[in-house]
Amino acid sequence: MMKTSTDADIVIVGAGLVGALLGLQLARQLPQLSLVVLEAADAPTRFDATRVDPRVVALTENSVAMLRAVGLWDRVAAQRVSPYTHMTVWDGEGTGRIEFDGALVDRPQLGFIVENSLLVSELQQALSYQPNVQLLMGEQVAEVQLPSVNGDDQFGAVQVGLANGRQMTAALVLAADGGNSTVRALAGMAVREWDYQQQGIVTTITTERAHDQVARQRFMKTGPLALLPLTTGATPGHQCSIVWSADCARAEAIMALDDDAFCRALTDAAEGCLGRVTAADRRFSFPLWQRHAVDYCAPGLALVGDAAHTIHPLAGQGVNIGLKDVAALVTEIERALSRDLPLGCMATLRRYQRARKADNLLTMAGMEGFKRLFGADSHWLRWLRNEGLRQVDRQPLLKRALIHHAMGVKAP
Template identity: 40%
Template sequence: MNAMNAATPREEALDIVIAGGGMVGMTLGCGLADAGFRVALIDALPAAARTATRHDGRSSAIAEGSRRVLEGLGLWAAMAPEACPILDIRVSDARIGEPASSLFLHYDHRELAQDGEAAPPLGYIVENRVIREALVAAVQARPSLRHLAPASVTGFAAKPGRAEVELADGSRLAARLAIAADGRDSPLRTASGIRLAAWDYPQTGIVCTIAHELPHENVAHEHFLPSGPFAVLPMTDDAEGRHRSSIVWTERRERTAALLALEDAAFSAEMQRRFGMSLGRIALLGGRWAYPLRLQHAERYTGPRLALVGDAAHAIHPIAGQGLNLGLRDVAALAEALVDAKRLGLDIGEGEPLLCYERWRRVDNLLLMAATDLLNRLFSNDLAPVRLLRDLGLAAVNRAAPLKRTLMRHAMGLSGDMPRLARGEKL
């Protein structure tokens, strides 16, 4: 895959080539095009496939900092009508068929109110279909953003002053910088020779949407079960007025096939056993999707004429719902580094702009990867002494208001060295 033939690159005046037409790649492409860069976005799927429900039945948690990024790039308005605010998060330890522990952690957005102003929601739940539809429309509305789809990367080479990307049809693109936003199995990362540190969890993430009798009151629930976290995330009501929530169910891998083979009624009953009756009777809406869970981290985020963003650089456990948020923070940081370099007349494909981006994002990503991995290991077991200690820990954090506010702001993407977009400023 690393080999490049001797054909001449396409004669196009490109600044940046982005491999990957997912949510991170499209967001970055829109931001860079708006900043005056000439961008080509290489997408393995046609636009119609990207927006089909069967392509991705998941919903994503959009933290407040990420919402600001999307708003600053002019992308949030199209998603907002179908974005459900999260006002409270309740975290508890539980066993299947038993009441949740009386020792719990409750995050309430009102605790972040300052100077008499209402606090923003802790985040939003948005169907991936909605996000993709908004992004595809935004990509197609930007003349300086060339959308090549379907197309895929088969080779990469860093040359003096340019990056060359070879496509499956044998053509090549030349630009000052190539960006890999093409997912966990990134062909562009592989072609560049960047290695991974990775391991698979003995768990699978099962994702679906449910209807329930009672309104969710904008509360997200996370029950820690012995097999892994079981999250119930509030969604907007559907066109028929049904109350809906998104389920992110972490299950032991060896049990996944049997669960997915159940009839809808039996599958709904298994979910009911895990969550209880706090939302009344529940029923499956639509399909079910299963994703093997993996932790991985690229040995570096940049190379000559190359930068990695999103899942191409890092993939984490979904226990905290931060996967897309990390990718959007990458987008905000890289876009800022490249825009500042452009204003200063620097080469965007080497040196300080790329070093700045890597320094900025690597520590934040590593800390969250370590935290989610530790939480999953701590809570995905049924050892009595460990259960007692973690329940006491949840209760202690719940009573420590300053610590709880700090944790909430961090989960919202409103702490640390935030890019301009995450601070609500223009790029």
């Protein structure tokens, strides 16, 4: 096959939420750069307003601000977003409960539930209009060759080979190709991972009682169940997107239920908090992994979003920490350019790693701690977590700090 060559300052691999926003921010803030964005999917993501995408994300105030800064939030909000004003978390095996409300931090809402396809379609469209961006669909990376290094010196550019035989050269490659990152594997970057032996089941449901814009999460020994309020549907205020995590055998059994039995099982699992579950859309399930790259960078290469870290969906923070990576990476690239440093130099990429790794580790450790605490059988741990939830619920200052942290904003 004939090989052609395309040169770009930066190649971004993956045009999901993280890669597309990264491309858009770089293109807008640094118009002197030439960017290529490679996406494996054959066609751009389309948002179908006649149905609810089972894949949703809970966006924090910080993530919304980033979308607003690239001029997309108003377009997204005009189509379909679901604010949630309150969150209730409770222990399914005990009596502990904690309530968070936007009013506690003087906000009309705690965050927004948004369909993944709506966000990605808007981001990809905006990206395709950028004069300094080439968005190439249906392109898979098959080979990555990093520059050679001698001491502090780096030689040459990154070579990227595509599955169709095409070769590209770039000063910097940014891997935003998700949890199973091909680029990370091709570059031989180590990852610490553990299989939760759980599946996450997602679907959209209709409930007897209105959700009143409250996000609900019930922790059970077998895994958490989240009910995220949506503003869609024939009976507005009665639809939720769910993420039900369960051990693999139980998840398979749940997936095999017919719709009526599924609705009954879900009503029980949710302790009837919204009355009966009266209908459910098609269900999808995903294996749940925790993954963290040992390093986020190599000469000429940085990992971003799920390619660097994949976390349990129990706190809905995956995308939000990925978007914080984007902000840090753009800052460091801008800084490198302003100082005439080569784009892919390790000094710049290590600054990005330092800016993000500790925060990501903290979030991951928090998720893991929560998961283990609620998965424990011990009578003492059960008592401790119920008492802990009750104590935290009585401390408005602590709750305010927790909400600010979860929203990704600094406390005033």
